[in-house]
Amino acid sequence: MELATQLITYGLLMGFIFAFIALGLALIFGVMNIVNFAHGEFMMIGMYVALLISSYLPLDPLVSLPVAAVVGFFLGIISYRYLVQHILRGPMVAQLFGTFGLMLFLRYLFMLIFGPDVRSVKHGILVGKTLSLGWVMLDLSKVVSAGLCLLLFAFVYWMINRTRLGRALKATSIDAEAARYMGIDTEKMNTLAWGIGGATVGIAGGLLAHFYYVTPTVGMLFILIAFATVALGGFGSITGAFIAGLIIGLIQVIGGHYLSELKFTFVYIAYFLAVVLRPRGFFGW
Amino acid sequence: MGQTIKDIFSFEEYPRYERIGLLIFIVIILIFPLVVGHAYSRAVMIKFLLFALFGIGWNLIGGYGGQVDLGQAKNVGFGAYTTALMMVWWNTPFWITVPIGMIIAAFESFGVAYPMFRLKGHYFAIATLCVALVWKELFIFWDWTGGARGVEIPVKATADFVHMQFPSTIYYHYFVFFLFITQLLYMNWFKKSKLGYELQAVRDNEEAAASLGINVTWTKVKTYTITGGLGGVGGSFMAVYYLYIDPDLVMPLDLSILIAMTVLVGGAGSMWGPIIGAAILIPLDMYLGAWLALIGGKYGIDYMIYSFIIMIIAAREPKGIWGIVERMRRKG
Numbered sequence: 001m002e003l004a005t006q007l008i009t010y011g012l013l014m015g016f017i018f019a020f021i022a023l024g025l026a027l028i029f030g031v032m033n034i035v036n037f038a039h040g041e042f043m044m045i046g047m048y049v050a051l052l053i054s055s056y057l058p059l060d061p062l063v064s065l066p067v068a069a070v071v072g073f074f075l076g077i078i079s080y081r082y083l084v085q086h087i088l089r090g091p092m093v094a095q096l097f098g099t100f101g102l103m104l105f106l107r108y109l110f111m112l113i114f115g116p117d118v119r120s121v122k123h124g125i126l127v128g129k130t131l132s133l134g135w136v137m138l139d140l141s142k143v144v145s146a147g148l149c150l151l152l153f154a155f156v157y158w159m160i161n162r163t164r165l166g167r168a169l170k171a172t173s174i175d176a177e178a179a180r181y182m183g184i185d186t187e188k189m190n191t192l193a194w195g196i197g198g199a200t201v202g203i204a205g206g207l208l209a210h211f212y213y214v215t216p217t218v219g220m221l222f223i224l225i226a227f228a229t230v231a232l233g234g235f236g237s238i239t240g241a242f243i244a245g246l247i248i249g250l251i252q253v254i255g256g257h258y259l260s261e262l263k264f265t266f267v268y269i270a271y272f273l274a275v276v277l278r279p280r281g282f283f284g285w
Numbered sequence: 286m287g288q289t290i291k292d293i294f295s296f297e298e299y300p301r302y303e304r305i306g307l308l309i310f311i312v313i314i315l316i317f318p319l320v321v322g323h324a325y326s327r328a329v330m331i332k333f334l335l336f337a338l339f340g341i342g343w344n345l346i347g348g349y350g351g352q353v354d355l356g357q358a359k360n361v362g363f364g365a366y367t368t369a370l371m372m373v374w375w376n377t378p379f380w381i382t383v384p385i386g387m388i389i390a391a392f393e394s395f396g397v398a399y400p401m402f403r404l405k406g407h408y409f410a411i412a413t414l415c416v417a418l419v420w421k422e423l424f425i426f427w428d429w430t431g432g433a434r435g436v437e438i439p440v441k442a443t444a445d446f447v448h449m450q451f452p453s454t455i456y457y458h459y460f461v462f463f464l465f466i467t468q469l470l471y472m473n474w475f476k477k478s479k480l481g482y483e484l485q486a487v488r489d490n491e492e493a494a495a496s497l498g499i500n501v502t503w504t505k506v507k508t509y510t511i512t513g514g515l516g517g518v519g520g521s522f523m524a525v526y527y528l529y530i531d532p533d534l535v536m537p538l539d540l541s542i543l544i545a546m547t548v549l550v551g552g553a554g555s556m557w558g559p560i561i562g563a564a565i566l567i568p569l570d571m572y573l574g575a576w577l578a579l580i581g582g583k584y585g586i587d588y589m590i591y592s593f594i595i596m597i598i599a600a601r602e603p604k605g606i607w608g609i610v611e612r613m614r615r616k617g
Contacts, residue, residue, distance in 0.1 A: 029407075033407075035407045035410075035411070083596055083600060086600035086601070087599050087600050087603075090599065090600070090603035091603055092353070092406050092407065093351075093353055093549060093553065093603065094598075094599040094600075094603035095599070096353055096407065096410055097545075097546065097549055097595055097598075097599045098595075098596055098599030098600060100542065100595070101592040101593070101594075101595035101596035101599060102592070102596060103592075104588055104589075104591065104592035104595070105588075105589055105592040105593060105596065107588075108585035108586075108588035108589045108592065109585070109589060111585035111588075112585035112586060112589065220538070224414070224415070224418065227411050227414075227415075228415070231408065231411060235407070235408070261422070261425070261426050262422060262423075262426055264418075264422065265418075265419050265422045265423065265426075268415040268416075268418050268419045268422075269419060271412075271415055272400075272412060272415055272416060272419070275400075275403075275404055275408065275412055276400035276401075276403065
């Protein structure tokens with residue numbers, strides 16, 4: 001019973017984080033039907049921001065979150081302006097490989113600068129602390145990260161559904177042509193989607209660096225989890241990404257407890273079964 | 286029967302300069318190891334031929350079928366592991382392991398193809414990627430495959446055409462070239478077969494193809510199965526060439542991507558695409574990597590140049606380098 005509670009709690013905590021990582025991917029896919037392979041690399045850069053700030057400045061890695069958000073925001077916008085805008089005109093294959101090229105480029109740029117070493121954030125008010133809640137012991141950094149992810153997810157959700165800008169974004173994702181006729185600048189909306197996507201995943205990286213090792217190749221694993229999450233929830237659906245994130249978190253933690261070598265295999269199998277049973281995902285449209 | 290043989294060997298539908306180009310290419314490959322004795326250059330050439338071979342197989346589903354498959358490495362892995370394990374366990378001759386590896390790869394592809402082709406475009410690409418990753422992780426997890434340690438094929442003392450072990454790389458050069466030519470001829474036939482025409486119709490317009498009575502899903506499933514089998518052949522070659530395989534060598538995601546990328550850089554859906562793509566990417570990768578290691582340069586610049594080329598091609602020339610050639614011909 002204790003074990004079950006512990007596993008489910010951890011599964012849900014990881015689920016909030018996975019959902020937040022997948023949010024930007026779902027948003028970008030929803031607005032312009034393109035899969036961003038470089039999403040995991042944006043996250044890796046967020047992790048490096050946290051690592052650098054905490055190791056070279058006398059600051060807590062938590063301070064890095066706004067910095068990571070800004071870096072991610074501009075990274076997204078630059079990627080859109082100088083690459084994605086051009087590949088959107090091409091066939092689907094070119095889109096896949098364009099962002100794939102961006103992913104490799106960023107990964108090896110960081111490999112060049114920082115080397116392939118595995119590093120971790122060593123100091124910080126959250127690092128290595130545990131939180132005892134009666135019968136469960138929880139990693140404090142995971143609890144806080146998951147909480148922040150949940151809050152920020154809610155904030156983005158609110159922004160998209162309640163603000164004028166967000167509604168314009170949503171309108172573009174439902175029907176870009178109609179949105180253009182209504183006077184919405186869809187180019188601006190595309191740029192905004194990439195900016196938000198980069199900023200959210202940058203923050204996620206900053207949080208993840210608290211309890212996950214940092215290396216230039218870490219993005220690959222998380223991009224695959226994010227793909228699975230987004231596909232499970234339905235490409236482009238933000239509600240779907242949230243629920244799918246929780247499911248993936250539970251599968252990964254519970255599966256990993258019993259067969260730790262295969263913890264990510266379970267995620268891929270779950271994704272495969274889900275798309276086979278329901279190709280559009282739970283909330284796809 | 287006579288028609289089939291004619292279809293296999295006839296390159297009549299290609300313009301003259303392409304036929305001459307192919308002839309020159311074959312002659313260059315044939316005399317290459319006789320002229321060049323430098324071991325590293327020979328290794329580059331063998332790797333180039335290997336990736337051109339992979340590219341031809343992938344081109345069926347990816348080029349003529351227009352379905353982006355990012356999981357070809359699993360088929361390479363099936364071929365490589367079948368050959369390696371059968372040789373280690375039972376000392377089976379190489380030539381028996383190849384068809385078995387092909388059958389296993391094709392069988393697995395057939396098994397996953399049906400559900401996967403309910404998906405299209407991005408969804409399909411990511412599903413293939415996931416399937417390939419599941420297999421790789423299982424091959425690492427299992428004990429009977431050697432796990433992450435991999436499989437080592439015991440070295441024979443003498444040259445041996447039964448187990449395909451030779452004292453000099455020159456044999457491997459002609460051996461992989463032979464495999465390349467067989468798949469090139471197969472592709473030449475496939476393109477003119479009923480399935481080939483159906484597949485190209487499906488790629489160009491699925492609805493129109495379906496309205497003409499073509500079973501769209503079945504066409505894709507058959508091609509995907511064939512592609513799987515062809516991928517296994519290159520894997521079997523890798524096992525006897527390297528004499529050591531592990532999941533990171535024969536099944537990684539990077540291999541799947543590199544196979545797809547060589548075809549796309551060269552130009553998908555054409556005979557020359559895989560050849561041009563491999564001729565650019567493989568020497569670039571190997572010479573640049575070796576040169577950077579020599580000058581004590583940092584690891585990563587080669588991949589950055591690599592990915593930069595890919596981004597430019599994706600943004601400027603989505604039909605690949607062969608697309609530029611075709612356009613110039615139409616103009617001039």
